[in-house]
Amino acid sequence: MTKACGVDFGTSNSTVGWLGQSAGGGGAAHSLLALEDGKATLPSVVFFNADDDEVRYGRAALADYLAGYEGRLMRSLKSLLGTSLMDGQTEVAGRSLPFRLLLAQFIGELKRRAESQAGRRFEHAVFGRPVFFIDDNPQADRLAEDTLAEVARSVGFREVAFQYEPIAAAFDYESTIAREELVLIVDIGGGTSDFSLVRLGPERAGKPERRDDILATGGVHIGGTDFDKYLSLAAAMPLLGYRGLLRSGAEIPSSYYFNLATWHTINQAYTRKSIAQLEDLVRDASEPGPLRRLQGLIDERAGHWLAMQVEGAKIGLSSEETVVLDLDRLRPPEKLVVTRPRFEEAIGPLPDSIDATVLRLLADAGVTASAVDTVFFTGGSSGVGLLRARVGALVPDARKVEGDLFGSIGAGLALDARRKFG
Known part of the structure; x- marks a missing residue:
């Protein structure tokens, strides 16, 4: 059994992977450890x-909040990394x-739950990280990784160690x-969209060093929480x-609405x-009714409740044309x-940035779209149909494969942890 685990600390969800003993006792089988209620x-x-x-953490935290207990809810903690906050x-x-x-409290809870499930202590870990924590700011990006490493050690x-x-x-x-396949990995998570072009295959899998198999990586700080924000602002x-x-004719300051539409603010x-x-x-509003409704929402500390309703609409629109929210x-x-066209209009130019990142990735690798064998989708927000269609259209001849949207990264980190730490 490997002595290390892989930690996917996500903006919206987190997992821990470990290569424990297989059910028959005949070798290692990578798996995700159950962290809450068997999930x-x-x-x-x-x-x-x-x-x-x-x-309280995870689903239990959300349940307490929605049940009306007094307290403070914090979500999207990963979005703080690399920022002044x-x-x-x-x-x-x-x-x-x-x-x-x-x-540190949340990372420590992840570690405690993983160790309880595995029946052993973990002193070594490979943490996943986005290609860019912060766009176009190498110093802030390095600070984000260093901060996460310090917290993990604490x-x-x-x-x-870290892996994209x-x-x-x-x-x-x-x-x-x-x-062997040339694979475009599309990971659209809660906070970032990350991409890699990698040569994969059974004969390559055992190599201790995979640097030469990675043709290019790229990313942009756009993810599911951004889709939530823009849908909330629009609808x-x-x-x-x-x-x-x-x-006076001036517009009501937008800061209240942007704060309520953004998970970590x-x-x-x-x-x-x-x-x-x-x-x-x-008192100064030309129509005070909507602002009084805003006051009531804030008095009840119901901002996260509203954000959850909007997030639910986004998720529902991945499979339905229309979603009705009972607010x-x-x-x-x-x-x-809320309709799918309204959602797609709300997220506006965000898919364009994702398209541009993929095209730049192909150019950096010196690879034509026709050379890509497979597109592998992972990350919870890769379920958004518009994004999947747009990325798929850039490599139309490639096979489209959906991985475990919430588990592929943790499972892969477990494999990498074995390579790095034994």
């Missing part, structure tokens, strides 16, 4: 339950909590094929006064300063109809 994924969510004075803090139960400590990982997430997904796909935030006017709408300023805006916590309640 391999642990939503990257922390809830500080003030009523019960305890910290990472050195800041937030208020929890009247106390200041540094974001670094919050990140919770007991003695040795930490799409390369990890490539290793997972490679374990399933019988001949939900107008119900709360977004783009409404003050009596929702709590900024709940500060005393923000609430006091909103009170003044209600029963708004006052007055509202039934919001």
